[in-house]
Amino acid sequence: MTTPTRPAVDRRTAAAMYGTMALIRRFEQAAYRGYEQGEVHGTVHVGIGQEAVAVGMIGALRETDSVLSHHRGHAHALAKGVPPERLMAELYGRSDGVSRGKGGSMHATDLRRGFLGTMAIVGSSIPVATGVALANKVRGRDDVCVAFFGDGAVNQGVLYESLNLAALWRLPVIFVCENNSYAITTAVGDATAGPGVAARAEAFGVQAETIDGQDVLAVREAAERMIEGARAGRPALVECLTYRFMGHSRGDPAHGVYRDKEEVELWQRRDPLRVLAEHAGLGDDLAAELTAEARERVRAAVEFAGRSPVPGPAALMEDIVK
Ligand SMILES: Cc1ncc(C[n+]2csc(CCOP(=O)(O)OP(=O)(O)O)c2C)c(N)n1
Ligand SMILES: [Mg+2]
Structure with a gap:
């Protein structure tokens, strides 16, 4: 793993990052x-525990850049500016x-905000982003596209087809692997051979790094460098x-069967909100204020959702290509 650079951060930027991570955390608890x-x-x-990846990466993008997400994608949507109530x-x-x-x-897709969607098929964000x-590139725009995917996607052939074309055609794309140690109950080491996905990408001539995904500042720093490179044609x-603090989805008790409590607790000590608060010296009062703001926005979002009408039968025939 690359040594954490721990760049200096001003209080306003740190507070904004903390606020977005707190919003994502509250949103997912409510969801x-x-x-x-x-x-x-x-x-x-839910990706509770993984918020720093979305916030660090997407926070470094321009509005016109785009994002493709996966099945654990609420954080990517919110970080790209999708309103929580929508x-x-x-x-x-x-x-x-x-x-x-x-x-x-x-x-869930919000094209206007460059959020090209959450996706259920493991690995599918990768070729679409490519x-x-x-x-x-063909249209002469210097916008980049970011594909998020899990460790469970790294043995899909489509990743290597995409890396190959991205390198060959010098495409403005950034592949972000959220390695949270498990694909449902399968540990990375039981599924993936060799030194890891970064080394595999390097074999294609794609610049690659492994970084601390719990440290939003480390993610942001890597993101800025990689985005600048991708805009200049270096994917x-x-x-x-x-690490996901909770289970894979329904019916997964989160620990006990395939990972033990101690492992979960070890990672929880590196909660990305806590890591940032400590590094930036935010202080308990500001952290509490930002958390309260996030809670209020999510409360309003839940109320909005509850009031919104259920689509009628006519909606079935709308938004489809005829
Ligand atoms: C092509 C495909 N195979 C299997 C599944 C079933 N499935 C849903 S999530 C998942 C695990 C994904 O693990 P990972 O990519 O590590 O993401 P994480 O759930 O850890 O965020 C699987 C196998 C699927 N959705 N798509
Ligand atoms: Mg995983």
């Missing part, structure tokens, strides 16, 4: 409750949702070492 109460249909995958309404299956209530947690980057891959 999980909504699922348990039967308000959120299908399933939800995302919550989407999870509730309501008309005011970003995908008009027809996508849910794993098909295609978006190609389109940007990149970054592997962020992180």
Whole structure:
């Protein structure tokens, strides 16, 4: 892993990052409750513990840059500026949702904000982002596209097809692997041979790094460098070492079966909110104030979602290519 650079951060920037991470944390807690109460249909995958990856990476993008996410994607959507009330309404299956209530947690899309969607098929963000980057290049735009994917996607052949084309055609794309140690219950070491995905990317001539995904400042610093490179035609891959504090999704008790309590607790000590607060010296009062603000925004989002109408039968025939 690259040695943490721990760049200096001003208080305002640190507070903004903390506020976004707190918003994501509260949002996902509320989404999980909504699922348990039967308000959120299908399933939800929460990434509590992984917030620093989304906030560090996406915070370094321009508005016109775009993001493709995966099945654990609420953080990416919120960090890209999708309003929490529109995302919550989407999870509730309501008309005011970003995908008009027809996508849910794993098909939430907000094209206007460059959020090209959460995706249910493992690995599918990768070739789509590569295609978006190609389109940007062909159109002469210097926007970049970021693909997020989990450690469970790194043995999909499509990653290597995409790395190959990205390197060959010098595409403005950044591949971000959120290595949270498990794909459902399978530990990385039981599924992936060799020294890891960064080394594999380097074999294609793609600049690659493995970094501490619990430290939002380290992620931000790597993101800035990689984005600058990608805009100039040097695609990149970054592997962020992180951890999901909760289970994979419904029916997963989070620890006990495939990972022990001690392991979970060890990672919880490196909670990204705490890591940032300590490093930036935010202080308990400011952290509490930002947390309260996040809680209020999420409360309003839940209320908005609950009030939004359920799509009527006519919505079935809308938003489809005829
Ligand atoms: C192509 C494909 N195979 C299997 C699944 C079922 N599935 C859903 S999530 C998941 C694990 C993904 O693990 P990882 O990529 O590490 O992401 P994480 O859940 O850890 O965030 C699997 C196998 C799927 N959605 N798509
Ligand atoms: Mg994983």
